[in-house]
Amino acid sequence: MTYKGHFLMGAGTSVAMFTVGYLLNANGIPYTLFVSVPFVMLGSILPDIDNENSRISHRLPTISKTIRSVTTHRGITHWIDWGILFIAMGIGISLLGGLFGLYGMWIFVGLGLGHLTHLLGDSMTRAGIPKGILFRWLNRRKRLWLFPYSMKTLSLTTGFKPSIAEWLYAALWTGAWALLATMVMVYG
């Protein structure tokens, strides 16, 4: 999936976070969750730092070069384990309590959800994503795909420009969250 597809999907996850923030605020928990939004966006483009031609690599060339010296594209930075670890760290930090705990939690949860959103996008491609450590047991193949193996034609082919199918999948993700958010604001 290209940068644009990942960015659009990250925006969808941010909308989902906004909705949760809105609901929490209605229940007396202040809008601290909104601090997560830039970290959702960061998490949703960060894994491609392992690709020399990605936008994030152009921004952070030294970090990208270091990471590329230890992994191939869609290797270790695309492990699901990272997203889960970030979310677990967020929950851990929240136990410290106070505003530090609250903001720290949303920063790490945002980063984790952004990362998982990136992997959701890449799992729609033919190349799939690596299984990482926690999901090693999941299937007999080396990688993971969102669509069943028998329905491979639904998968995206990777290119420099987003295909129509990529726009469609990303828009479905973001549109679904936007629709839910609208319903919550109107009826909630």
Ligand SMILES: [Zn+2]
């Ligand atoms: Zn990627």
